[in-house]
Amino acid sequence: MKQHKLLNLPSIRRLPSYLQVVKTAMEEGKEYISGTYISQELELEAIQVRKDLALTGIMGRPRMGYPVKELINAIESFLQWNTDQYACVVGAGNLGQALLGFNELKKHKLHIVAAFDVDKSKIGKKFHGTEVFSLDEIGKKIKELGFNMAILTVPQESAQETAEILADNGIKAIWNFTNIKLKLPSDIIVQQEDLSSGYAVLSVKMARFS
Numbered sequence: 001m002k003q004h005k006l007l008n009l010p011s012i013r014r015l016p017s018y019l020q021v022v023k024t025a026m027e028e029g030k031e032y033i034s035g036t037y038i039s040q041e042l043e044l045e046a047i048q049v050r051k052d053l054a055l056t057g058i059m060g061r062p063r064m065g066y067p068v069k070e071l072i073n074a075i076e077s078f079l080q081w082n083t084d085q086y087a088c089v090v091g092a093g094n095l096g097q098a099l100l101g102f103n104e105l106k107k108h109k110l111h112i113v114a115a116f117d118v119d120k121s122k123i124g125k126k127f128h129g130t131e132v133f134s135l136d137e138i139g140k141k142i143k144e145l146g147f148n149m150a151i152l153t154v155p156q157e158s159a160q161e162t163a164e165i166l167a168d169n170g171i172k173a174i175w176n177f178t179n180i181k182l183k184l185p186s187d188i189i190v191q192q193e194d195l196s197s198g199y200a201v202l203s204v205k206m207a208r209f210s
């Protein structure tokens with residue numbers, strides 16, 4: 001059975017915020033950046049930042065830190081954010097439409113090239129420039145547009161059934177925004193997105209520090 005577990009998940013989750021700090025430093029004209037500076041900007045331990053960055057294969061230079069351009073390349077390459085990925089949104093409702101308009105994903109080379117829905121009043125419409133197709137057309141559109149990732153934003157009661165349709169039609173990875181734990185063949189990669197976990201951290205911080 002194929003496993004998709006990553007041992008260094010917390011480090012991977014921190015890399016995008018490092019990337020943001022390093023890109024800002026580059027815009028400010030800095031050529032080198034230290035692990036200590038990144039850690040202070042993000043309120044982390046410097047040792048943690050250095051360990052996380054070591055994952056990308058880059059080493060800092062004594063007394064100088066990391067060369068900014070190389071660090072950006074190393075993080076983007078580790079995250080595969082220097083490679084174009086093509087995806088569709090399935091469920092063009094409130095959240096689906098918001099994601100269609102979220103341009104940050106394009107900066108990371110994730111291109112949403114189609115949306116799918118079962119609501120006839122949405123089919124044929126465009127949201128933020130992306131057309132909505134009937135879910136019945138997914139197999140045809142996968143061949144035409146060449147995407148293999150789906151962002152699942154359907155109501156939770158349709159989630160499992162819709163995910164099975166996606167898997168049957170050749171989708172290889174599902175970014176699941178519903179709160180249903182999907183049961184799918186082991187070769188399908190599923191990433192569950194849970195906004196409540198961010199709120200959990202915020203709630204605990206408010207209780208402890210306010």
Ligand SMILES: NC(=O)c1ccc[n+]([C@@H]2O[C@H](COP(=O)([O-])OP(=O)(O)OC[C@H]3O[C@@H](n4cnc5c(N)ncnc54)[C@H](O)[C@@H]3O)[C@@H](O)[C@H]2O)c1
Pocket residue numbers: 090091092093094095096116117118119122135152153154155156158162177178179195
């Ligand atoms: N709105 C949010 O901020 C938010 C945040 C986190 C998670 N979610 C989750 O995301 C999902 C969508 O939430 P929403 O607020 O966008 O709902 P919504 O009702 O606005 O949109 C759901 C869309 O999915 C479509 N749909 C229904 N069944 C479908 C199917 N089988 N195939 C394709 N499309 C189908 C509907 O026609 C509708 O357009 C829910 O599971 C929700 O729990 C929403």
